Amino acid sequence: MAATIERLPSTELRADVYRRGRNRVQKAVTYILLTAAALMFAFPLFWTVSSSLQTWKELRSFEPHLFPAIPQWGNYAMVFSSVPFARWMGNSFFITAITIPGVIITGSLTAYSFARFNYIGKEIWFVLMLGTMMIPTQVTLIPQYVLFFNLKLINTYVPLTIGSWLGGGAFMIFLLRQFIMSIPRDLDEAALMDGASPIRILWGVLLPLMKPALTTVAILQFLGDWNEFFGPFIYLNRVDLFTAAVGLRFFQNIPLETSDPRDHLLMAAAAIMTVPVITLFAAAQRYFIQGVVLSGLKI
Amino acid sequence: MATLANRLKLSDFSERLTTSRQRRENFYGYLFLTPWLLGFFGLFLGPGLFSLYLSFTKYDVLSAPEWIGLDNYVKMFSDDPLFYTSLGRTFYYAGVGVPLGVIGSMFLAILLNAKLRGLATYRTLFFMPSLVPIVASVVLWKWLLHADFGIINQWLVDIGWSDPPGWFGDRRWAIPSLIAMGLWQGLGGTRMIIFLAGLQGIPESLYEAASIDGATALHKLRHVTIPLLTPTIFFNMVLGVIGGLQVFTAAFVATEGGPGFATTFFSLHLYRHAFDYWNMGYAATLAWFFAFVIVSLTIWQLRLSRRWVFYYGS
Numbered sequence: 001m002a003a004t005i006e007r008l009p010s011t012e013l014r015a016d017v018y019r020r021g022r023n024r025v026q027k028a029v030t031y032i033l034l035t036a037a038a039l040m041f042a043f044p045l046f047w048t049v050s051s052s053l054q055t056w057k058e059l060r061s062f063e064p065h066l067f068p069a070i071p072q073w074g075n076y077a078m079v080f081s082s083v084p085f086a087r088w089m090g091n092s093f094f095i096t097a098i099t100i101p102g103v104i105i106t107g108s109l110t111a112y113s114f115a116r117f118n119y120i121g122k123e124i125w126f127v128l129m130l131g132t133m134m135i136p137t138q139v140t141l142i143p144q145y146v147l148f149f150n151l152k153l154i155n156t157y158v159p160l161t162i163g164s165w166l167g168g169g170a171f172m173i174f175l176l177r178q179f180i181m182s183i184p185r186d187l188d189e190a191a192l193m194d195g196a197s198p199i200r201i202l203w204g205v206l207l208p209l210m211k212p213a214l215t216t217v218a219i220l221q222f223l224g225d226w227n228e229f230f231g232p233f234i235y236l237n238r239v240d241l242f243t244a245a246v247g248l249r250f251f252q253n254i255p256l257e258t259s260d261p262r263d264h265l266l267m268a269a270a271a272i273m274t275v276p277v278i279t280l281f282a283a284a285q286r287y288f289i290q291g292v293v294l295s296g297l298k299i
Numbered sequence: 300m301a302t303l304a305n306r307l308k309l310s311d312f313s314e315r316l317t318t319s320r321q322r323r324e325n326f327y328g329y330l331f332l333t334p335w336l337l338g339f340f341g342l343f344l345g346p347g348l349f350s351l352y353l354s355f356t357k358y359d360v361l362s363a364p365e366w367i368g369l370d371n372y373v374k375m376f377s378d379d380p381l382f383y384t385s386l387g388r389t390f391y392y393a394g395v396g397v398p399l400g401v402i403g404s405m406f407l408a409i410l411l412n413a414k415l416r417g418l419a420t421y422r423t424l425f426f427m428p429s430l431v432p433i434v435a436s437v438v439l440w441k442w443l444l445h446a447d448f449g450i451i452n453q454w455l456v457d458i459g460w461s462d463p464p465g466w467f468g469d470r471r472w473a474i475p476s477l478i479a480m481g482l483w484q485g486l487g488g489t490r491m492i493i494f495l496a497g498l499q500g501i502p503e504s505l506y507e508a509a510s511i512d513g514a515t516a517l518h519k520l521r522h523v524t525i526p527l528l529t530p531t532i533f534f535n536m537v538l539g540v541i542g543g544l545q546v547f548t549a550a551f552v553a554t555e556g557g558p559g560f561a562t563t564f565f566s567l568h569l570y571r572h573a574f575d576y577w578n579m580g581y582a583a584t585l586a587w588f589f590a591f592v593i594v595s596l597t598i599w600q601l602r603l604s605r606r607w608v609f610y611y612g613s
Binding site: 026027030031033034037038040041042044045047048051059060062063064106109110112113114117118119120122125128129132133134135136137138139140141142143144145146147149162163165166167173198202223226227229230234244245246248249252263266267269270271273274277278281285288289 | 321324327328329330331332334335336338339341342343345346347350353360407410411415418423424427428430431432433435436438439440443445448453483487516541544545547548551552573574579582587589590593597
């Protein structure tokens with residue numbers, strides 16, 4: 001007994017020293033791995049910017065230049081003068097200006113219905129809604145195209161925006177529903193006692209509290225539309241209606257006045273197209289994270 | 300008797316209350332559900348069923364659909380070599396890309412979860428590529444992996460690989476190139492954030508208990524972290540497979556399905572039939588088959604999950 005008591009402190013001390021040394025090694029290894037990963041993630045971004053500021057002759061020499069000899073800011077101007085890139089970006093913004101209010105209004109209504117009312121058939125609709133996430137878009141794509149074709153809506157933004165005004169998709173609704181469920185019901189009940197109608201409760205009580213979730217939804221909608229390629233590609237075939245994503249692909253292949261390689265210009269266009277997204281991220285970083293936490297984990 | 304009458308009346312009243320309340324709930328519930336219901340029927344269920352009908356027809360949009368029974372299905376299995384190759388390539392892409400992506404995101408999240416200084420900066424850096432629009436990312440990667448002037452091949456030559464791959468231009472390397480691009484975009488994105496949130500849900504007490512038992516960092520990783528992350532791994536695998544099998548934009552913009560048919564994934568094959576050859580009927584058949592594959596795989600994963608997913612506390 002005595003022997004154990006005597007021995008304990010020294011053993012613990014040794015273990016502690018050992019552990020501290022091990023921690024230092026662990027820390028160093030973690031930082032090395034993180035830095036290596038960071039370089040791999042960051043290099044392509046750096047290379048986009050650097051390439052966009054070089055001349056095509058610099059880019060196509062057999063010794064790569066990490067930095068341009070003289071930054072060619074004119075490359076950026078050249079993008080806008082070679083193709084209507086400003087117009088395409090404007091079109092993309094225009095689409096998001098239609099879809100964001102749509103998903104906020106109709107998405108909240110749907111989420112409100114799922115979160116706060118107890119009606120016949122609710123569970124079935126809810127399961128069906130989640131089920132729509134599993135079905136590949138291709139299944140509905142062809143008949144939707146046929147539908148919009150027959151309604152003479154090709155080369156309009158209706159096919160690209162109507163969904164956002166009809167609930168905005170399962171993912172957004174689910175996210176908003178989760179958020180409403182986290183708001184105490186007492187608040188609704190109190191407003192109900194005061195004689196508020198359900199629509200008033202949504203407007204006056206819930207929506208103000210839902211600002212973080214609504215911001216997240218707005219950001220996700222913006223990213224989705226900004227990124228979207230396939231829809232605009234099949235529904236728009238007039239160059240002046242293109243979105244930035246479709247326009248950038250178009251810019252890869254169309255003949256220009258000069259037949260010089262255009263890698264530097266493509267890099268500049270890719271950078272231009274990424275700027276709004278990065279800006280948004282810088283301004284609202286926490287909402288990007290919040291969307292994930294709200295939706296992904298509480299199923 | 301009186302109490303019984305009272306009770307009857309009361310229950311009658313409460314029933315009326317619940318029914319009128321129920322009526323109210325039904326009314327407002329469905330009122331607010333209306334926009335989504337319109338979308339569900341008009342843009343999802345209606346088109347879905349119409350597409351099922353189209354899969355039994357010959358249809359080119361301009362003339363009326365012509366009923367041909369099971370011909371499209373027979374053709375799909377017996378007379379369309381690209382059906383099998385495109386399906387195989389899709390499985391190759393998703394089968395390699397999704398597990399690599401999920402495991403990679405998990406390890407990045409584990410590194411970021413260490414209680415160290417400056418990790419927020421790393422997290423932001425890792426997240427950045429996922430912000431790049433996919434078309435922009437393709438343009439960038441085609442340049443990075445350019446056969447002659449791409450910086451990656453120039454480095455490979457410098458370190459002694461005299462004949463580096465042609466990447467997007469090479470049949471064997473085109474899919475690996477797409478996977479590499481996908482990993483760059485996806486590893487540090489939302490998937491990693493989901494893992495981070497999952498990691499934060501692991502009770503600290505488990506690590507303390509493991510430390511007392513003398514567990515090393517690797518032991519803790521193997522016996523605490525990873526088992527407790529299995530629900531998150533599973534969630535990301537399911538979403539990853541659904542998304543990975545539908546790969547379209549990257550391949551379409553990078554290679555248009557080439558070289559040869561090396562990156563003609565199933566969705567590209569379907570797209571060609573629908574919008575290049577206007578075989579809408581046959582394309583609908585492919586689409587329905589594809590939905591069947593994706594739904595079956597998801598159900599299969601759900602069933603399989605009972606064997607390996609561990610829910611702490613249940």
